[in-house]
Amino acid sequence: MHRLAACWILLHIAASCSFFLIAHARKQPALGSDLNVTARCLPHEREALLAFKNGITNDSTNLLASWRPAQDCCRWTGIACSSQTGHVLKLDLNGAYSFYPPLYGQISPSLLSLDHLEYLDLGSNFLEGPNGSVPEFLGSMKNLRHLDLSYIPFSGTVPLLLSNLSKLEYLDLSFTSFFGRMPPQLGNLSKLQYLDLSWMWNDTYSTDISWLSHLNMLEYIDMSNVTLSTIVNWPSVVNMVPTLKHIKLMNCSLPSANRSISHLNLTELEELDLTWNYFGHPIASCWFWNVTTIKLLYLDHTNLYGPFPDDLGEMVSLQHLDFSYNRNAATLTVDLKNLCELESLYLDNSLSSGNITELVQKLPQCSSRKFYALSSVSNNMTGIFPNTIDHLTSLTTIILTNNSISGAIPPGIRNCTNLEYVHFSSNQLSGQIPLLPRSLRVFEVSMNFLSGHLPLEFGAPNFETLIISFNYITGQVPRSICESQNMAFLDLSNNIFEGELPYCSRMPSLRFLLASNNNFSGKFPPWLQGFSSLVFLDLSWNKFYGSLPSWIGDLANLRILYLSRNMFYGDIPASITDLRALQYLDLAANNMSGSIPRSLSNLVGMTLKHPSGSSDDLYSTLSFDESQDLFALVMKHQVLKYGSHGIVSVVGIDLSLNQLTGEIPDEITSLSMALNLNLSWNHLSGKIPENIGSMKSVESLDLSRNNLSGEIPRSFSDLTYISYLDLSYNNLTGMVPSGRQLDTLYTENPSMYYGNNDLCGPPLQRNCSVNNAPGHRNQQESKTDSDSAFFYYGLGSGLAVGLWVVLFALLFKKT
Numbered sequence: 001m002h003r004l005a006a007c008w009i010l011l012h013i014a015a016s017c018s019f020f021l022i023a024h025a026r027k028q029p030a031l032g033s034d035l036n037v038t039a040r041c042l043p044h045e046r047e048a049l050l051a052f053k054n055g056i057t058n059d060s061t062n063l064l065a066s067w068r069p070a071q072d073c074c075r076w077t078g079i080a081c082s083s084q085t086g087h088v089l090k091l092d093l094n095g096a097y098s099f100y101p102p103l104y105g106q107i108s109p110s111l112l113s114l115d116h117l118e119y120l121d122l123g124s125n126f127l128e129g130p131n132g133s134v135p136e137f138l139g140s141m142k143n144l145r146h147l148d149l150s151y152i153p154f155s156g157t158v159p160l161l162l163s164n165l166s167k168l169e170y171l172d173l174s175f176t177s178f179f180g181r182m183p184p185q186l187g188n189l190s191k192l193q194y195l196d197l198s199w200m201w202n203d204t205y206s207t208d209i210s211w212l213s214h215l216n217m218l219e220y221i222d223m224s225n226v227t228l229s230t231i232v233n234w235p236s237v238v239n240m241v242p243t244l245k246h247i248k249l250m251n252c253s254l255p256s257a258n259r260s261i262s263h264l265n266l267t268e269l270e271e272l273d274l275t276w277n278y279f280g281h282p283i284a285s286c287w288f289w290n291v292t293t294i295k296l297l298y299l300d301h302t303n304l305y306g307p308f309p310d311d312l313g314e315m316v317s318l319q320h321l322d323f324s325y326n327r328n329a330a331t332l333t334v335d336l337k338n339l340c341e342l343e344s345l346y347l348d349n350s351l352s353s354g355n356i357t358e359l360v361q362k363l364p365q366c367s368s369r370k371f372y373a374l375s376s377v378s379n380n381m382t383g384i385f386p387n388t389i390d391h392l393t394s395l396t397t398i399i400l401t402n403n404s405i406s407g408a409i410p411p412g413i414r415n416c417t418n419l420e421y422v423h424f425s426s427n428q429l430s431g432q433i434p435l436l437p438r439s440l441r442v443f444e445v446s447m448n449f450l451s452g453h454l455p456l457e458f459g460a461p462n463f464e465t466l467i468i469s470f471n472y473i474t475g476q477v478p479r480s481i482c483e484s485q486n487m488a489f490l491d492l493s494n495n496i497f498e499g500e501l502p503y504c505s506r507m508p509s510l511r512f513l514l515a516s517n518n519n520f521s522g523k524f525p526p527w528l529q530g531f532s533s534l535v536f537l538d539l540s541w542n543k544f545y546g547s548l549p550s551w552i553g554d555l556a557n558l559r560i561l562y563l564s565r566n567m568f569y570g571d572i573p574a575s576i577t578d579l580r581a582l583q584y585l586d587l588a589a590n591n592m593s594g595s596i597p598r599s600l601s602n603l604v605g606m607t608l609k610h611p612s613g614s615s616d617d618l619y620s621t622l623s624f625d626e627s628q629d630l631f632a633l634v635m636k637h638q639v640l641k642y643g644s645h646g647i648v649s650v651v652g653i654d655l656s657l658n659q660l661t662g663e664i665p666d667e668i669t670s671l672s673m674a675l676n677l678n679l680s681w682n683h684l685s686g687k688i689p690e691n692i693g694s695m696k697s698v699e700s701l702d703l704s705r706n707n708l709s710g711e712i713p714r715s716f717s718d719l720t721y722i723s724y725l726d727l728s729y730n731n732l733t734g735m736v737p738s739g740r741q742l743d744t745l746y747t748e749n750p751s752m753y754y755g756n757n758d759l760c761g762p763p764l765q766r767n768c769s770v771n772n773a774p775g776h777r778n779q780q781e782s783k784t785d786s787d788s789a790f791f792y793y794g795l796g797s798g799l800a801v802g803l804w805v806v807l808f809a810l811l812f813k814k815t
Ligand SMILES: *[C@@H]1O[C@H](CO)[C@@H](O)[C@H](O)[C@H]1NC(C)=O
Pocket: 033, 035, 036, 037, 038, 039, 083
């Protein structure tokens, strides 16, 4: 839960930046040219300001360092005075620019002495004082034109006293902690141009917003997160305020957006944000399709359905339309070719069907082309990608993940010379990958039917993410991909590549290299030496051979190492235990010989509870764009490849199917977070470490098909999470340990002790003779269920990351 809280804080910071930018863009002209910093301040006003400073208990960024008694207060940080009279007109200490709120304390009533003050901005500071209520004297500051208290955690009901400030033009109470009803008295503030009552962190509501119609100079209204569930006529109310340019009513539980206006007054409307209101009626019956001045239209998460009306094609001012996450019940066949201002179109998870050929043909075709982003994820789209894509020269982003688009990637894509982000994964694309534009940063086409060789000059200097896994691509990987020196994520897995990996020694940022399930050959890639940024390396299911280099221990950030199903041979380098971050080591089904390195207890990555969850760590090094895709991709890969636990939370060692000899080192039992330990099908001898029961997290333990001898340690009974155990075909002797978990496992898998001729005792048939029945320690079965939360915690944090990414994406999309 605290993870979600952290998300909100991040959201809060991001929001504060964007809101602040908007606010500031509008603030500057609010005060006239009567500001003159060369004027000298009046002594009683300086005293009032010093008293204000006294109310500050912590000035964490030294914002008020210049506020010294001997100085002219008109030159202090945040102050501006009138050139004629020297009166302080402006006090601006908004803390939004710093990461931490700079000021703590309370707002001193001394400010009342600044009786010419027009502009007061204390936003984003902890100035709510000990009791958190808004200071009453504010209601008497009659000359205020601009008041910003946003992000100050004031509580109590939304203060009525503000409705006395009849000169107010700008009022921002967003992200405070007021609650309750929005006072209709706000309608007295007839000079208001800007009103922000959004996101007060608590229940706020209004059952009648007709007071808005008195604000006949209002240009900006934001009541996001104020519950307006009973206000059916809200379009008529806003229509009474013809000056409105920005209407933001996100998450207001608005009942409907149906047409209820006879004559449209809103001739200046530029922005309409209705995100997260679940209307559930036809798109076409919305009231705003006639408003041809709208530039920004946000209708994501509104559950609108049915066809878009043709009026959309006449909204010639439209720049951004977000219609994502609307339950796949809409259709878009409107011709958009006249929307010359259109820059982005987001339709993810909203259409019931579509044809990419037609959609691309209907995109704007004006000479002044501005269209840069098309996103249509999971929309059941069919059709073939038309080569006319090369007309979209301004396109930077095209996201069509998870549709049924077929045909080849058109060669014309090469001419989209601004293209940076291409996401075509999970479609039915076929044919060869053509030459791509040099501008690309992300190219993601996994899970298609692409085939043939990669073009010889495949690559782009700015590639950061290249994901072409799960296709049928053949031949060698061209050396040209090595020119991408910023590559962070390279996924070639599950194709039919052959030959050696190209020698890309200059990819200093490479973090993920996935090449599994191909026909790659050659030695362990020598060029990876010194790649200390590498986090994830998967070369499994190929034909790599030779010994593992001892410099493998220098890959200091390596978390996941999958080398299974190759033809590696020789000793496991002892340096592998230098990989302190290592979480999974898989060398299964190679020809490794020698013994298991002793210093396994150095693998602290397998002993600690993962410092801060796990998945976020693994991906935190990636940009938002990358992590958004990777998250989806990784989820899919997990299921396809890494099993239900996925790579996110897997911890363990798999050395099965090799030629390892010697004993199992006792140190292995210190890997207390390992979920999986598989040493089967080797030639290990000696005893099973006595202390094996301290591998508390183990869920799967396979030591079968070795030459292990001696008794089965009693501590096996401590492995309370174990769900798979195989000790078969060894030379184990004596009494089998008991315990509820072990008995259950035996019932499910009676072969788990097979091939050990000298085992005895229940549940086996064979009775123990007196001399092989050692004293039976009492079982300790007091583990509580809460401990098993580790795995779910991992999953949960993964979800939180996903949510966080989505929230961020929403925000960035809009700014
Ligand atoms: C500022 O005030 C000084 C002296 O009061 C005056 O000379 C100057 O012109 C003023 N500047 C502006 C921009 O008003």
